[in-house]
Amino acid sequence: MIATVRPFDLEPDGVQPPYDFPAYTSTQKRAPKRAPIHVAHSLSEITGPSFGANWSEPIASDLTHQGKGEPLGERIIVEGRVIDGDGRPLRGTLLELWQANAAGRYVHKRDQHDAPLDPNFLGAGHAITDDDGGFRFLTIKPGAYPWRNSHNAWRPAHIHFSVFGAGFASRLITQMYFPGDPLLALDPIYNSIPDAGARERLISRYDPELSQAEYALGYRFDIVLRGPRSTPLENRT
Numbered sequence: 501m502i503a504t505v506r507p508f509d510l511e512p513d514g515v516q517p518p519y520d521f522p523a524y525t526s527t528q529k530r531a532p533k534r535a536p537i538h539v540a541h542s543l544s545e546i547t548g549p550s551f552g553a554n555w556s557e558p559i560a561s562d563l564t565h566q567g568k569g570e571p572l573g574e575r576i577i578v579e580g581r582v583i584d585g586d587g588r589p590l591r592g593t594l595l596e597l598w599q600a601n602a603a604g605r606y607v608h609k610r611d612q613h614d615a616p617l618d619p620n621f622l623g624a625g626h627a628i629t630d631d632d633g634g635f636r637f638l639t640i641k642p643g644a645y646p647w648r649n650s651h652n653a654w655r656p657a658h659i660h661f662s663v664f665g666a667g668f669a670s671r672l673i674t675q676m677y678f679p680g681d682p683l684l685a686l687d688p689i690y691n692s693i694p695d696a697g698a699r700e701r702l703i704s705r706y707d708p709e710l711s712q713a714e715y716a717l718g719y720r721f722d723i724v725l726r727g728p729r730s731t732p733l734e735n736r737t
């Protein structure tokens with residue numbers, strides 16, 4: 501019997517950002533100038549760790565109850581699936597999230613933006629995807645924040661996501677944006693992705709069905725790991 505190996509679905513050109521994008525100034529320093537050196541992965545790097553459904557507490561995906569009181573800002577639900585190019589779910593994967601607070605400030609010593617910290621908001625959480633590849637976070641809509649890429653540059657509101665994958669060597673990172681943000685057209689990180697359709701896949705979709713009456717607005721965001729509908733990623737090699 502001859503086994504048939506189906507090749508991976510290749511994504512079209514223009515989905516992934518280049519390493520060096522001059523308008524995003526720090527890429528000029530960190531883009532590799534030499535060909536990569538192949539370093540073989542060890543077994544432990546490609547086979548683990550793995551996460552069971554009980555690995556994470558449900559509270560880890562609720563960023564609105566990390567302090568003594570509730571954080572300030574617009575409460576949002578972010579729900580979606582992590583899937584491959586054929587729509588198959590990535591089950592039991594660790595999905596991590598980090599973001600600024602409603603005023604556009606991170607809890608990080610290097611963030612010196614002149615905006616208030618919120619004692620009730622840490623801005624980090626995680627979830628393990630369910631059997632359908634699904635995840636759900638309750639959080640606060642992040643604010644825009646200035647960065648020193650150029651004079652008067654502001655990052656559009658965004659949430660960082662990390663997909664852990666099957667092991668340490670397969671972690672992928674991306675950013676989710678919000679519909680209708682006027683800063684998107686000016687943002688060099690967002691615009692470093694050449695393909696317009698790929699850029700739009702980084703924008704979450706407002707979903708009135710997901711919104712919870714009198715409580716929170718709902719946004720949907722799927723992360724597609726491969727194929728023609730794949731999500732642009734920051735650290736793909």
Ligand SMILES: [Fe+2]
Nearest residue numbers: 600655658660
């Ligand atoms: Fe950020």
